[in-house]
Every structure is written in C-alpha cells, then in structure tokens.
Amino acid sequence: LELGIVEAQKKGSQKKGRNNFPLNIGTFVQGSIQNRNKIYVLLMNSALLTNAKILTQEYDSSAEGYFQPLAALNSTRPFVIIDEPHRFSCDQMAYQKIIKEICPQCILRYGATFPEITSGKGKDKKTEKDYQNLLYDLNSCQAFNRNLIKGIAKEHLEPLSGSKDEKVRITSVARNDCAHFLLISGKQTTSYILHTGDPLSLVHPAFEGIYLTAITATGVEFSNQTIKQRGEEMDVDIFMSSYQEQMLILALKRHFETERRNFERSFRIKTLALFFIDNRHSYRSDKSDEHPYLKEMFEKALKQQLEKELKHPVNEAYREYIEASLQDLSACHGGYFANDNDSSDEEVARETKEILHDKMALLSFKHEDGSYNTRRFIFSQWALKEGWDNPNVFTICKLRSSGSETSKLQEVGRGLRLPVDEFGTRIAKDEFTLNYIVDFTERDFAEQLVQEINKDVPATIYITTDKIRKVAGKRGLAEKVLFMDLIANDYIDMDFKINPAKRDVFFTAYPEFETGLADDKVTDRNTGKNEGRKVQIRPDNYRELRNLWEKINEKYLLFLEKEVDGMVEDALYDILCQNPLITYGTLYSNRDEVSSDGETMKVKEGTGFEFQFEKRLPYNLFLKRLHQRTFVPLQTLHRVLCKYHQEQQKINDRQINEFSLSNIIKAFNNWKYDNLQGRFNYSKANLRLKGTALSNPDGSPKKEIVQGIIGTRLSEGIPPEKYLYNAIAYDSPLEQTNIISDVDNVIVYGKIPRRSIAIPTFDGGTYSPDFMYVVQRKDGSKELNIIVETKDIVSENDLRGTERAKINSAEIFFDQLKLDGYRVHYQRQIQGKSIQQLIAEIQGE
Known part of the structure; x- marks a missing residue:
C-alpha cells in the first residue's frame, strides 16, 4: 500500500522554468497502470477539486502521456472513498467534478453524517438521508449499546451568580453600521449601540477582551469567532472568568479520576483531556501586551490538583509521573489553532506537530530519552475545522458554547472512539465513559443527545x-x-x-x-441519576401529613382464603394437562443477503437454519425456581407433578427444563389474575413503626430525600407552598400537572416515595400508590385523607393485569384500614380527570 498526499501549492513555491507534473499524482497514475503488486492511494481534500489549479492546469511534463492531472486520474478508473460525506452533497461542485471528470469505477461514502434531500412542499414535504445503495448502517444507538464507543457523562455547573435571567439580547442590526444590544438584569433593562471594533465589555464587564468584528444583515460576529443572530440571547455567566475557573477545576477532577484508573491497568492507557475555548489569545499570546489569562488560570488549577493527587495512595510509577508533571506545568498542556500555521515560534510549531500529526508520540508516557511525556491537556478553538480527534480523549470541557446542534454533536464525537493502550492496541472489551463538561446554557445536552440518537433507532431493534x-x-x-x-x-x-x-x-x-438507548450510556450528572440529587422535605408540611403517613405505613399481612389452597392444586394440574412440558426449544436463523441487480444494491432474505437445543434442569432446582416464582409450597408442587406423572405418564427428565418452567409460570400467573381477585384479606401486624422513607425512627421528618425516589424527571420552578417537597420531581406529565395544581381546600399534599408503603399483593409482590392528600371538607368540619393512584393512560381498559391486581389489593387494604378505625379514600386518576375534579367528587359524598 503506497500513500501519496496532494496539497495545494504555496504562494511562491513554484520555481521558474520547467513546469513539472505534480510528483505524487504522477506516482499514483504510473503505479496504478504499471504496477499490479501494489495498491496506490492518493489523499486530497475537496478544496483541491474546486479551487486549486494544481489539478486542472496543463504541465510541461506528463504522466503516462497525460499533461493534465484530472485527465491522468481519469485514466486509472480509480475507486474514490469519500470521508465526511455531508460535505459532498450530490449537487455540489466537488462531487460533480468527481463524477464527470475523474469518472471513478466506484464511490464509497463513509461517515457518521450524510447529506439530506428534501422533496415536496407543505404537508407533502419530506426530508431523508441521501443514502445511495446503502451497504451498512450502524446507527448511534447500536454503537452505544454494543460498547463500540465510549458512553457519555454530561456535567455542567450552575451559574455562580445564582441568577439565570442576566442576559444580553441582540435586538436589531444595521448591516455594516451598528448593532443594538439589550442588557437584561432582573427587571431592569439597559440599551446599548455598538459599532464594528467596539468592545463588548461596554455592555457587560464579563465580556472583557471580546470585540465586535462584523455586522451582517441578520446578526453579528465577535472576535472570538462566535456568530450570533438578531434575537439571540447570550448568558453573561459563560464569559465570566470565575465561572470558567470552576469548569477547569471540575474538568481536572474528572480527568484525574479517569487517569488514575487507566495508569494502574496492566497495559496502561495515556489519558487526554480536550478543552474548547472562545479566544486563542486567552491561551496563547503573540504580543507582549496580550494577557493569556486562561493559560495562567489552568496552570494554577493544575498545580493544585496535582498536589492533591500526591496525597492519594498511588503506585510508585504514577507518583513519578505526577511529580514530573509538577516540575514542568507548561509541558503538561498544549494547543493547536488555525493561526499556529503562520507562527514563527519553534515551540508552537513543535507543539502543533505533536498534537496534530504525531498521535503515537502524544499517547506515549515517555520521550525517546526516557523522560516522562506529561502532555495530556489539549486546548483548541475550532477542532472541527482541523478534523482532529484522538481515541484517548476521556474528558471534553467546553469553555465556550456551540452554535448549531450539529456542531454540538460533532464536538462530543471527538472523544467517543475507544482508547488504545501504550502499545497502540485498541481496548474493546471494557466499558469507558467520556466526561463531557459544558456550561449551563447546554444543561439539556444529554436529553437532546438521547433524543437525537433514538431518532435513528429502526423499527426493529435489539435489547441487551x-x-x-x-x-x-x-x-x-x-x-x-x-x-x-x-x-x-x-x-x-x-x-x-x-x-x-x-x-x-x-x-x-x-x-x-x-x-432505545441503554440507560447508562448517556447520563447527566446534574440530574442526580447517578449521584442522587437531594430534594428538601418541608418540615411544617410533613407535620400536617404525619398522621396519614404513619397510618398507611403500618405493617399488614395478607391472608388468602382457605379454599384457595385446593384451587391452586387443581389449577396446577389443569395447567400441566395443557402440555406446557416440552423437550427442547426451536430457533430459526434469518439471513439477509446483499446483492446487486446491475444498477443498485438490494437486500433479500436468504436461507436460514433451524436449531433445536435443550436446557435441562435438576429436578430439585426446577422445583425451587418454580416455588420462587409462584410462591406455591414445594410439597404442593411436588405432589401435583407426581400426580400428573402417575395419571398421565408423560413426564421424562428431558422435559424438566427452562422452557417448561417458563410455560408453567406464565400460565399460573394468568390463572391467579383471573381467579384470585378479592379472595384475600389483610390483618394488622403487631410491629412497632420504625423509621420510614420520610421520617427518622423518633418520628421527626428527614431533612431531604433522593430525587429519584419520588420522580425521575425534574422540572424547573418552585411547587406550591402546600406541597411536601421544595422541588417538582415527577415520572409522568399527569403527575407534573398534579404537583403544580394549587387546589382549594387542600391542606397539604405530597408524592409518595417509590416502594415506601409496600402494600402486599396476592401475586407475592408489593404496591405503593402515587399521591397523598389531606383535604378540608366544604363545611370545614372534618379532614379528608385521600390516596391517589395516577395512571397517565386514556382508559382503565389500558391497565395491564398486574396493575389491576395491585389496584384491587389497594382497595381491599384501605377498606381494612377503615375497619381498623382510620378512613382513607383511595382513588384512581387517569388522563382527562384533574385532581381538582377528583377531590370535589369526594367532598360531595
């Protein structure tokens, strides 16, 4: 395999005299035609196809008789491989030039993003990916779930100011003249007019060092290359140096957590971190009067974190690595920026070369002279334009906000590749996570990314x-x-x-x-899913609910009617007579074949195979597992199986297997739901109430509770004063509506923590409803205690059998509570019925 690279000729590089055919193109053309023992590869970018003359001009010398490079390339009838296909839409000049002038035998487009084609208008408008003869499509969801890439843990810091309403809005622009800005701070607003060249710090000091460089017909461009459109808002905190410092500290903490684990592996992994910044000059100064404040801030934070790392118990080699880092902080980090190509600084040139081109040197722990290579923190402004990525990036910290959603998705992709160890071997067996740290303006990134990934989930997917x-x-x-x-x-x-x-x-x-996406592949550390965000319990509200809460937390035992024992034996025998005992399982393979009809690629179903296999179980294990799933005594199960064997003579040891077990359990559960509804009762257990999900053993309320126990989602805003908690945590839109509804006559209400009450059900499980209310009667004479089961469904007919069983159990339980002297109204709520309607109906009884 021989690689040649075609680059645009630099100004002044063409010597006077004979104009020779480009060497690398000539080698490719001659080798492709003359040498059958090699594969010749020529690498070039799209700009050479559209702008540069190197491919189109006539030269004084030739390659295989061709004086123009495009004609010479055409003669080889090459295969063209297009990377980043979204940059080569079929109507673009570069793609058309490939088709019409190079005329390849085949074009392979390979990438994560493809161009889109829009057809139709209005309601008939349709946008689809420009896939032509699609050979293989690995969607993002499959890549995550199959551990082909790293998972993502997004994290952000809330603004230091504690205020989310301090913003700057671009209200209007006059092309090449001026732009109008509005500073919104609380309820106060101040207007500003800026012209090209004016500093943005005139509007707010947090924008120090950023200037207005261009004003277009629709928006403005700043010196940090950020483009904002008319009507857009900028959050002040993301430009504040103190906020950036906290982001740097957070990124370093996450980096060293990962680095410590990776260093202590048997085959070590060099751990890198990538920082996206707004302004090159905040990191690298070209003039004596420029102040690289971000670089100084980073080195200060790095020194503090390295000193903390030495206090951890680490192996000797890692200690030496940390000490070498402390001895030369500047060697630990580097940057690459577009302007670096024009820099005359040798150190900058060496730094850029290592980061951009010599990836293996960057991933090594030691230099050729045996000293430690501590560079692992990379700063950049526009990584997308450089096309750079590195598999060992484990932390990305965005000290600037992206423009488009596409940019955000592409930026996170810089760290998703699976890492390589110090010998260059890809590590594909373990699970790895990318720490993705952003400012608060991208707090919803994880949710948006999951939605974006799940858009690509096909109609038929796999579970893991x-x-x-x-x-x-x-x-x-x-x-x-x-x-x-x-x-x-x-x-x-x-x-x-x-x-x-x-x-x-x-x-x-x-x-x-x-x-579609596995729960732990893209996480948001700020939601508390992994680390358990705390929600405060309002103590005064708990005291109003305490009596109701303690009553429904008293322990009760469930007793089935005596007749049920005989019913169970008969039911099991009838189930066995329905032939659930099978000898083996049968599997069928499905085969898809990719073939060509001469014009396009087609997928057709091929011939599969049929497999038969057994999964036998020892008889004692078969009985034990049947007991664990049905709660039927082992003696009863054994008696019924023996009776069936003696009377029907159909059981052999091959039938005692996983398949038979599953069939019996499924049939018995269906029988229970059809026959045991209401055939049981509750009896209070003489057990002293200890601490609960909301209270301590002495009965006092806890200060806080983990958010996930009362709701997996968290909504912004403060709930009504009557609500038990200080935050709106919920599981469904109907629950969210209940929480924010401030209903008259309600004294106090709250979401019941998940699995906290644990009412026993006849199928062996437990049940805990959703909401509890203490309500004043209309005449004000008596309080009502209400427990609500909220189901975000259209009709009760949509309830599953297990849900009906739980609700049936709850109705009997609260009837028993009434007989024991404490009345609680138990109600079901579905879509279309507000909590206010439900309470009004009870008040009218």
Whole structure:
C-alpha cells in the first residue's frame, strides 16, 4: 500500500522554468497502470477539486502521456472513498467534478453524517438521508449499546451568580453600521449601540477582551469567532472568568479520576483531556501586551490538583509521573489553532506537530530519552475545522458554547472512539465513559443527545443482556426467568432481536425496554441519576401529613382464603394437562443477503437454519425456581407433578427444563389474575413503626430525600407552598400537572416515595400508590385523607393485569384500614380527570 498526499501549492513555491507534473499524482497514475503488486492511494481534500489549479492546469511534463492531472486520474478508473460525506452533497461542485471528470469505477461514502434531500412542499414535504445503495448502517444507538464507543457523562455547573435571567439580547442590526444590544438584569433593562471594533465589555464587564468584528444583515460576529443572530440571547455567566475557573477545576477532577484508573491497568492507557475555548489569545499570546489569562488560570488549577493527587495512595510509577508533571506545568498542556500555521515560534510549531500529526508520540508516557511525556491537556478553538480527534480523549470541557446542534454533536464525537493502550492496541472489551463538561446554557445536552440518537433507532431493534439484568432486578426476577419469558411470549428471538409483529405488545408488558438507548450510556450528572440529587422535605408540611403517613405505613399481612389452597392444586394440574412440558426449544436463523441487480444494491432474505437445543434442569432446582416464582409450597408442587406423572405418564427428565418452567409460570400467573381477585384479606401486624422513607425512627421528618425516589424527571420552578417537597420531581406529565395544581381546600399534599408503603399483593409482590392528600371538607368540619393512584393512560381498559391486581389489593387494604378505625379514600386518576375534579367528587359524598 503506497500513500501519496496532494496539497495545494504555496504562494511562491513554484520555481521558474520547467513546469513539472505534480510528483505524487504522477506516482499514483504510473503505479496504478504499471504496477499490479501494489495498491496506490492518493489523499486530497475537496478544496483541491474546486479551487486549486494544481489539478486542472496543463504541465510541461506528463504522466503516462497525460499533461493534465484530472485527465491522468481519469485514466486509472480509480475507486474514490469519500470521508465526511455531508460535505459532498450530490449537487455540489466537488462531487460533480468527481463524477464527470475523474469518472471513478466506484464511490464509497463513509461517515457518521450524510447529506439530506428534501422533496415536496407543505404537508407533502419530506426530508431523508441521501443514502445511495446503502451497504451498512450502524446507527448511534447500536454503537452505544454494543460498547463500540465510549458512553457519555454530561456535567455542567450552575451559574455562580445564582441568577439565570442576566442576559444580553441582540435586538436589531444595521448591516455594516451598528448593532443594538439589550442588557437584561432582573427587571431592569439597559440599551446599548455598538459599532464594528467596539468592545463588548461596554455592555457587560464579563465580556472583557471580546470585540465586535462584523455586522451582517441578520446578526453579528465577535472576535472570538462566535456568530450570533438578531434575537439571540447570550448568558453573561459563560464569559465570566470565575465561572470558567470552576469548569477547569471540575474538568481536572474528572480527568484525574479517569487517569488514575487507566495508569494502574496492566497495559496502561495515556489519558487526554480536550478543552474548547472562545479566544486563542486567552491561551496563547503573540504580543507582549496580550494577557493569556486562561493559560495562567489552568496552570494554577493544575498545580493544585496535582498536589492533591500526591496525597492519594498511588503506585510508585504514577507518583513519578505526577511529580514530573509538577516540575514542568507548561509541558503538561498544549494547543493547536488555525493561526499556529503562520507562527514563527519553534515551540508552537513543535507543539502543533505533536498534537496534530504525531498521535503515537502524544499517547506515549515517555520521550525517546526516557523522560516522562506529561502532555495530556489539549486546548483548541475550532477542532472541527482541523478534523482532529484522538481515541484517548476521556474528558471534553467546553469553555465556550456551540452554535448549531450539529456542531454540538460533532464536538462530543471527538472523544467517543475507544482508547488504545501504550502499545497502540485498541481496548474493546471494557466499558469507558467520556466526561463531557459544558456550561449551563447546554444543561439539556444529554436529553437532546438521547433524543437525537433514538431518532435513528429502526423499527426493529435489539435489547441487551445488561438491560435484561437491570429489568429483572427491578422486577425481582432471575435473569434467565425473564429471558425465557420473553422467548416464550415470542417478544424476542435468541439473538435478542425484538419481534416487529409483537413490538407494541412487548413494550406494553415491559415498558422498561422501550428506551432505545441503554440507560447508562448517556447520563447527566446534574440530574442526580447517578449521584442522587437531594430534594428538601418541608418540615411544617410533613407535620400536617404525619398522621396519614404513619397510618398507611403500618405493617399488614395478607391472608388468602382457605379454599384457595385446593384451587391452586387443581389449577396446577389443569395447567400441566395443557402440555406446557416440552423437550427442547426451536430457533430459526434469518439471513439477509446483499446483492446487486446491475444498477443498485438490494437486500433479500436468504436461507436460514433451524436449531433445536435443550436446557435441562435438576429436578430439585426446577422445583425451587418454580416455588420462587409462584410462591406455591414445594410439597404442593411436588405432589401435583407426581400426580400428573402417575395419571398421565408423560413426564421424562428431558422435559424438566427452562422452557417448561417458563410455560408453567406464565400460565399460573394468568390463572391467579383471573381467579384470585378479592379472595384475600389483610390483618394488622403487631410491629412497632420504625423509621420510614420520610421520617427518622423518633418520628421527626428527614431533612431531604433522593430525587429519584419520588420522580425521575425534574422540572424547573418552585411547587406550591402546600406541597411536601421544595422541588417538582415527577415520572409522568399527569403527575407534573398534579404537583403544580394549587387546589382549594387542600391542606397539604405530597408524592409518595417509590416502594415506601409496600402494600402486599396476592401475586407475592408489593404496591405503593402515587399521591397523598389531606383535604378540608366544604363545611370545614372534618379532614379528608385521600390516596391517589395516577395512571397517565386514556382508559382503565389500558391497565395491564398486574396493575389491576395491585389496584384491587389497594382497595381491599384501605377498606381494612377503615375497619381498623382510620378512613382513607383511595382513588384512581387517569388522563382527562384533574385532581381538582377528583377531590370535589369526594367532598360531595
């Protein structure tokens, strides 16, 4: 394989005299035609196809008889591989030149982003990706879920000022004349008029060092190359040096957490961090009067963090690495900027060369002379234009805000590749996470990224073993039991592929699987999902709820009617007579073949294979697992199986397997839901109430609770004073509406923490409703205690069997509570019925 690179000729580089054919193009053309033992590759960028004369002019010498490079390239009938295909839409000059003048045998377009084609107008308007003869499509969701790239942990800091309403708005612009700015600070507003060359610090001192460089018909451009349109707002805090300093400190903490783990591996990984900044001059000064404040700020923070690292118990080699870093802070970091190409500074040139071109040197721990190579912090302004990335970037810190959503997605992509160790070997077996640190204006990035990724999820997707493990844990099931249930119901196949025909039914039965992207692949450290954000409990409101809360937290036991024992034995026997005992499972493979019809690539279904396999279980384990899932005594299960074997003579040891187990469990659960509703009662247990989810053992309220226990989502704003908590944490839009609804006559109300009450249900599980209310009667004479089960569904017919069983259990439980002297109204709420209507109905009783 022989690589040649074509670069634009620099001004003044062409010597006088004979105008020779470009050497690398000539080598490519001659080698391709004359040498069959090599593959010749020629690398060039799109600008050479459209702007440079190097390909189009006639030269004094030739290659294989061709004096013009484009004609010479045409003669080789090459294969063209296009990287970054979104830059080569089919109607662009560069692409048309490839088609019409180079005339390749084949074009392979390879990249993460493709151009789009829009057709139709109005309601008929349709936009789709410009895929031509699509051979392979690995969507983002699959890449994350299959651990082909790093996961992402996004993190941001709230503004230091504590105020999110201090903004600068561009109200109007006059091309090449002036721009009008409005500073909004609380309820006060101040107008400013700026001309080209004016400093933005005239509007707010936080913008020190940024100037207005251009005014267009629709917006403005600043000296940090940020472009803002008329009507856009800028958040003041993102330009404040103190805020940037905190972001640097946060990024360094995350970096060293990762670096410590990577260094202590048997095959070490050099850990890099990438910083995107607004202004090159804040890091690198070309003049004596310029002040690189960001560089000084970084070195100060780095020194402090390195000194902290030495206090950790680390191995001797890592200690030496940290000490070498402390001895020369400037060697630990470097930058690359577009202007560096014109710099005469040798150190800048050497730094840029290492970062941009010599990646293996950057990823090494030592220089050739044996001294430590401590450079691992990279600063840049416009990395996208350089096309740079490095697999060992584990932290990206954005000290500036992006413009477009596409830019944001591409920037995070700079750190998603799987890393290599110090020997250049790709590490593909472990899971890695990219720390992605942004300012507060991009606080929603993680959610937006997940939405963007899930747009690409096809109609048929795969679930992962990790997801099965998590869902099984949440439901209190064994992983294999859950897996076999999914197989038995034909929700998935043995390749974990979801059956398209049963997709909706599957997601209704198991909504936990519906999210395309695995839960832990893109996380937001600010939401508290991983670290447990705390929500304050309002103590005065808890005291109003205390009596109701303690009553519904008293422990009760569930007793089935005596007749049920006999019903269970008969039911199990009838289930066995329906032939759930099978010898083996059957699997069918699906094969897709990619072929050409002469013009386009087609995918057709090929011939698959049929597989039969067994998964036997020891009889004692078979009984034990059946007992764990049905709660039927082991003796009863054994008695029924023996009876069936003696009377029907159909059981052999090959039938005692995973498939039979799953079939029996499924059939027995269906029987329970159909036959045991209401055939049980509750009895109060003589147990002293200890601490609860909201209270300490002495009965006093806790100060705070983890957000995830009362709601996975968090809404901005402050809830009504009557609400139990100081934040709006919820799981569904209907719950959010309930929380922000300030209903008359309600004394206090609150979301019930997940799984806190744990009312026992007849299927062996527990149930905890959603809301609790203390309400004043209309005549003011008596308080009403109301418990509400909120279901964000259109009709109660949409309830699953398990949900109906829980609600049925709750109704009987609260009836028993009434018999024991404490009345609680239990109500169900679905879409279309407000909490105010529900309370009004109870008040009218």
